[in-house]
Every structure is written in C-alpha cells, then in structure tokens.
Amino acid sequence: MEYIAETIKEGIKVHYRNTKKYKTNLVTVFLTVPLNKQTVTKNALITSILRLGTKSLPTQEEINKKLEEMYGAEFNCGIEKIGDNQLLKFYIEVLNDEFIPKKEKLLQEAINQLLEIIFNPVTENGSFVRKYIETEKVNLKNIIESKINDKDQYSFERCIDEMYKDSPYSIYKYGYVEDIDKITDEELYNQYQELIKTAKIDIYVSGDYNQDEIKDIIKNNPNIQKLPPRANIIEKQNVENDAKVVPEINSRPQTIEEKMNVTQGKLVIGLDINDDNKYVLGIYNAILGATATSKLFQNVREKASLAYSARSVYVRQKNNIYIRCGIEINNYDKAIPIIYDQLEDMKKGDFTDEDIDTAKKTFISAIKAIQDEQDEEITYFISQELSGEKPDFDEYMNQINSVTKEQIQDAANKISVNTIYFLTK
Numbered sequence: 513m514e515y516i517a518e519t520i521k522e523g524i525k526v527h528y529r530n531t532k533k534y535k536t537n538l539v540t541v542f543l544t545v546p547l548n549k550q551t552v553t554k555n556a557l558i559t560s561i562l563r564l565g566t567k568s569l570p571t572q573e574e575i576n577k578k579l580e581e582m583y584g585a586e587f588n589c590g591i592e593k594i595g596d597n598q599l600l601k602f603y604i605e606v607l608n609d610e611f612i613p614k615k616e617k618l619l620q621e622a623i624n625q626l627l628e629i630i631f632n633p634v635t636e637n638g639s640f641v642r643k644y645i646e647t648e649k650v651n652l653k654n655i656i657e658s659k660i661n662d663k664d665q666y667s668f669e670r671c672i673d674e675m676y677k678d679s680p681y682s683i684y685k686y687g688y689v690e691d692i693d694k695i696t697d698e699e700l701y702n703q704y705q706e707l708i709k710t711a712k713i714d715i716y717v718s719g720d721y722n723q724d725e726i727k728d729i730i731k732n733n734p735n736i737q738k739l740p741p742r743a744n745i746i747e748k749q750n751v752e753n754d755a756k757v758v759p760e761i762n763s764r765p766q767t768i769e770e771k772m773n774v775t776q777g778k779l780v781i782g783l784d785i786n787d788d789n790k791y792v793l794g795i796y797n798a799i800l801g802a803t804a805t806s807k808l809f810q811n812v813r814e815k816a817s818l819a820y821s822a823r824s825v826y827v828r829q830k831n832n833i834y835i836r837c838g839i840e841i842n843n844y845d846k847a848i849p850i851i852y853d854q855l856e857d858m859k860k861g862d863f864t865d866e867d868i869d870t871a872k873k874t875f876i877s878a879i880k881a882i883q884d885e886q887d888e889e890i891t892y893f894i895s896q897e898l899s900g901e902k903p904d905f906d907e908y909m910n911q912i913n914s915v916t917k918e919q920i921q922d923a924a925n926k927i928s929v930n931t932i933y934f935l936t937k
Contacts, residue, residue, distance in 0.1 A: 515893070515903060516723070520731050522741035523711075527893060528726070529718040535611055537619045537719030538886040539626055540603040542894055543711035547598045547680040553652070553687025554695055554703040556591050559600045560648040561700075563589050565634035565641065578625065583607050585622060587629070592891075593685035594898055595829035600711070602630050603887070608720050619721055620729050631708060631735035639701040649692050656689050663935060664821075667778035668836060671933035674768050675782045681830055710742055714897060716890045765929040771936055776820065777844060778935040781835040781851065786926040790828050791911040792919045796927075797826035797833055798871035799863050799920070800854060805870055807854040807863070812837065818847045829899065833927070841936050848932070858924035861917065868917060876909050 514530045545555065564572045579585045585606040592599040606622045609615075634641055660666050669684065676682040717726055730736060785793060801808035801824030812822040820838040827834065839847050857863065882888045883905060896903040 517897075518727075520727070521736070521739065524713040524736065524739065525715070525897075526727065526730055527714060527716045527897070528723050529716065529889065529893070530721065530723060531718065532720045533884075534719055534886055535608055536605050536886065537608050537622065537717070537721060538603060538605045538890065539619075539623055540601065540716040540718075540887075540890050541626060541630055542592075542714045542716075543600040543630070543707060544597050544714065544894075544898065545600075545707065545711050547593070547596050547683045547685075549683055549688075551703060552598055552683050552685070553691040554700055555598055555600060555707065556686045557645075557648055557652055557692070557695065557700060558704050558707065559589050559591055559602075560651060561640050561644050562602070562629055562633050563587070564644045564648075566628045567632045567634055568628065570634040570641075575629070582618060582621060582625075583612055585618075585625075587626070591685045594895055596680040597898060598683075598685055599894070600707075602626060605886075610720065619717075619719070619726070623717070623726070623729055624733060627730075627733050627735045631739065633704075635701070639697040640704075642697065645697055645700065649695075652686065653689055653692055656684070656686050659684075659686075663772075663774060663776075663778050664836065664838065667780050667933060667935045668825075668834060670768070670770065670935070671780035671782050671834060671931055674766065674933060675832070675931045676830075709740055712742075713739075714894060716893060718886045718890060765932055767932045767934070769934050769936060774841075774935060774937050777839045777841040777937075779819075779835075779837040779839055779844065779847060780931075780933045781929060782931040782933070783833040783835070783855075784928050784930045785831045785833065785923070786928075787923045788831065789919065789923065791908075792915050792923045793826055793828075793831075793833075794875055795868065795871045795912065795915045796858065796920050796923050797824055798874055799867050800824050800833070800858060801835060802826070803870065803874050805867070807857065808835065808837075808851065811854060812847060812850050816846070816850055818843045818850065829895070832930075844934060844936070852929075855924070855927065855929075858927075859921065861921040861924075863917075863920075865917070868915070868920070872912055872915070875912050879905055879909055879912075 515528070517525055517527045519525050565575065569575045569578055575587070579587055583606065585604055587604045589602045592601050604622045604626045606618050609618050612618055636642065659669070673682045715730060787793060798806065800806060801822065803809070808822040808824060813819045818839055822837045824833050824835045835851060837847060882892050893903050
C-alpha cells in the first residue's frame with residue numbers, strides 16, 4: 513500500500529493514498545477539534561451551512577450545477593466523533609481523469625472546489641447568509657431530536673453518557689437542541705473563524721494521480737495559503753477512562769434504568785479494560801460478541817432465546833467494550849446472569865482454538881474489506897492519525913495472527929463491568 517503523509521504547513525497535513533484500485537478519486541478534508549459543550553452545536557451548524565454556498569458559487573443550486581459539470585461529482589459533509597474529538601468532514605468524489613472523454617484536470621478542479629466550500633463561504637453583513645442559518649438551525653434540530661427514533665443507537669449513546677458523565681466523550685457529536693436558538697449570527701461566524709484558525713486539518717487524497725502535482729495544487733491553493741499556521745493541538749488522541757467508576761466485575765456496577773414507550777428492551781453493558789493491546793482486545797471482542805459464532809450470540813440469543821440481538825462492540829479510542837442486546841423486557845433478570853457467565857468463561861479461558869481461529873479470520877476479513885472501500889479506508893486512516901499510529905494494514909494483520917490464548921485470557925481478567933443501562937417500558 514502506497515501511503516504517504518506530509519505536513520505542508522503547521523497544523524495542516526496532506527495524506528496521499530496512491531492506488532489504481534478505483535475508477536474514482538476521493539478527496540476528504542477533516543477539521544478536528546476537541547469535543548466541547550460550548551462549541552459542539554455551533555460546529556455542527558457550521559458544517560451544514562458551508563455546503564450551501566461559496567463566494568464564487570453563492571447558492572446550493574450553483575454548487576450542484578458545478579458538480580454536474582464535473583461529470584456528476586459527488587460532494588457531501590458531516591460530523592464524526594472519534595475519541596474526545598469532533599471532526600467536521602467534507603468530501604468530493606470524481607471520476608479519475610483517465611476515464612473522462614477529454615483531457616481535463618478534474619481532480620485539480622475537485623480539490624479547489626472543496627477547499628473553496630470549506631474556507632471561502634458566501635457571507636452577508638459580516639456573517640453567514642441569514643436564511644441559510646435559519647434553514648440549517650431547523651435541520652439540525654430535526655437531526656438531534658430524531659436520534660431517539662433509533663432505540664438501539666439511543667441506548668448505546670445513553671450508556672456512554674452515564675459512563676463518561678461530565679467528560680468530553682459524553683458530548684453528542686451534533687450538539688444540543690436547547691443551544692440552537694441561543695446561537696447568534698455573530699457568534700456563529702466568530703466560531704467559524706476560530707475553527708479555521710485552530711482546527712487540526714487533514715486532507716486525504718485517494719486514487720490514481722501524480723503526487724507531486726497534487727502537492728503543488730494544495731500548497732498553492734489561495735484558501736490554504738491564507739490559513740495561518742497553528743499549533744497542532746491534537747497531535748495524539750488521548751486514551752483515558754476519565755471521570756468513571758471502575759468496579760470489579762463481581763462488585764456492584766452502576767445500573768441505569770430509563771422508561772419509555774417501547775415494546776422491546778434495550779440492554780447495554782459498558783465494560784472497562786485495564787489493558788491496551790488493541791490486537792488482543794479485538795480478538796477478545798470477536799470471541800465474546802462480534803461474530804455469529806460468538807459466545808453472546810450463541811448462548812444469549814440462540815440457546816437461551818433471551819435476545820433478538822446480542823453482540824459486543826470494541827471502542828478502541830476509549831478502551832471500552834459495550835455489550836448490546838435487544839431483549840423482551842421481562843427477560844432482563846434472566847439475561848444478565850447469562851451475559852456475566854460469558855465474561856467469566858472468557859476469564860477462565862473457556863474458549864477453543866477454533867474460536868480464536870474464527871475470530872482472527874473474521875477480523876482479517878474485515879481489515880481487507882476496509883481496503884476495498886475508499887471512504888472506509890480514509891476513516892481508518894484518520895482514526896490511526898488521531899491515535900498517533902502508522903496505518904499499515906499488513907502489520908495490523910500480522911499482529912492479529914500473533915495473538916495467543918494466554919494473552920486473551922490475561923486481557924479478560926483485566927475487564928470489569930462499569931455500567932448497566934436498560935431501556936424499558
């Protein structure tokens with residue numbers, strides 16, 4: 513894999529993924545800032561406003577027309593949350609120059625257009641366009657309020673809230689409805705100016721192109737040149753379990769019960785991990801609950817028939833595992849002991865070499881699948897960037913294959929239940 517990253521200005525890094533695998537070139541820009549309750553809603557609002565117009569293309573219709581002229585280029589933006597960071601994500605995908613009918617520099621045009629959208633928005637009276645602000649405030653409210661419609665994801669977020677109460681990781685990536693109407697036009701534009709002065713900026717270019725040519729295009733782009741150098745405020749993602757109680761697995765964890773008009777209960781159990789070997793923990797999680805042959809799936813869902821779904825998710829940036837089950841509400845008291853049994857079995861080493869082999873194959877298959885999707889690959893790269901790690905897929909797979917049963921069992925004995933969250937009727 514040809515992957516090169518270089519800093520072109522303090523706080524601004526370009527990541528080159530040069531490959532002939534795809535027929536498209538994908539350019540993605542991340543503006544990364546620490547999660548902060550005072551700015552999180554403003555940043556989410558800014559992201560959606562920026563897509564509506566630039567100085568040269570002041571309406572969304574004109575932007576869309578431009579994209580059509582670029583052989584149907586696809587542009588979009590969104591908000592991500594990785595560890596204690598909020599990421600404003602902007603991307604544009606275009607056909608590789610090799611596949612267009614006449615000789616054009618489509619990738620160059622795409623880069624310049626994307627940077628124009630982010631760094632040179634249309635303004636009026638020293639702020640964003642008033643009607644754009646009002647429209648996006650309504651849209652943002654709808655996004656935040658709709659999170660409750662997905663009860664599974666809502667329960668997951670609520671468990672995180674309780675585990676990380678009063679710390680950055682508990683902050684919702686889109687912010688809070690109660691803050692939206694309080695944001696003035698002036699405050700919003702001031703926050704935008706602060707954002708482009710202080711955010712860590714990562715530009716990813718994936719596809720088939722001349723790297724030196726692309727480097728010159730980005731370095732000489734007037735919007736990049738006008739950006740001030742900034743201290744690289746997020747050089748490495750902090751991995752910390754701050755503001756949390758860490759009980760032993762057999763002691764009494766905090767239990768949160770929330771009532772709502774639901775027909776199916778949502779059970780989320782948040783686990784703390786006193787081990788930082790991500791390869792071992794990835795395999796542990798796969799055996800516990802990340803595959804169809806996992807202990808949770810087989811014993812909670814299949815054998816005991818206590819859950820519609822039973823799985824676990826490893827959140828590497830915060831070193832937690834979350835067990836997530838959809839259960840009949842009256843099965844709660846039966847499900848908890850069986851789930852605990854699976855954790856105890858892992859501590860005792862009650863899993864087979866076949867379980868380990870299946871977990872490794874599943875994990876490696878997932879890593880290979882990442883390399884087949886441009887967007888997934890870039891998501892992996894930015895996660896590695898914020899963790900201060902080298903994005904080497906071969907090394908990752910070699911480390912996975914080297915994990916032993918003893919390492920898995922040792923990690924299992926460093927895992928404890930922090931929070932049990934149950935959404936019930």
